[in-house]
Amino acid sequence: MALTTSVAIAAPYCAVFAWGKQCDYNxxxxxxxxxxxxxxxxxxxxxxxxxSGTAPFCLVTPQGTECIYADAPACxxxxxxxxxxxxxxxxxxxxxxx
Numbered sequence: 001m002a003l004t005t006s007v008a009i010a011a012p013y014c015a016v017f018a019w020g021k022q023c024d025y026n027x028x029x030x031x032x033x034x035x036x037x038x039x040x041x042x043x044x045x046x047x048x049x050x051x052s053g054t055a056p057f058c059l060v061t062p063q064g065t066e067c068i069y070a071d072a073p074a075c076x077x078x079x080x081x082x083x084x085x086x087x088x089x090x091x092x093x094x095x096x097x098x
């Protein structure tokens with residue numbers, strides 16, 4: 001099986017390995033499973049839906065990234081509220097643009 005290092009620009013999560021990235025995961029749990037013990041997951045900074053807002057913390061969903069939270073607890077609260085609607089495809093991260 002050949003592994004590719006191309007970076008897709010549509011999904012909000014990337015599985016990162018020593019050989020490159022796969023940025024085709026809409027679900028953080030799916031990304032974590034794909035990354036396994038040999039990789040890690042991160043938000044896709046080249047996502048076609050650029051992050052909105054300039055606050056220190058961002059809520060990442062399949063619909064985009066909103067950086068509107070001043071602190072991590074507020075962001076995590078928003079993630080927990082939004083999780084049922086997005087079936088565990090929501091995560092809080094530090095704003096990549098800060």
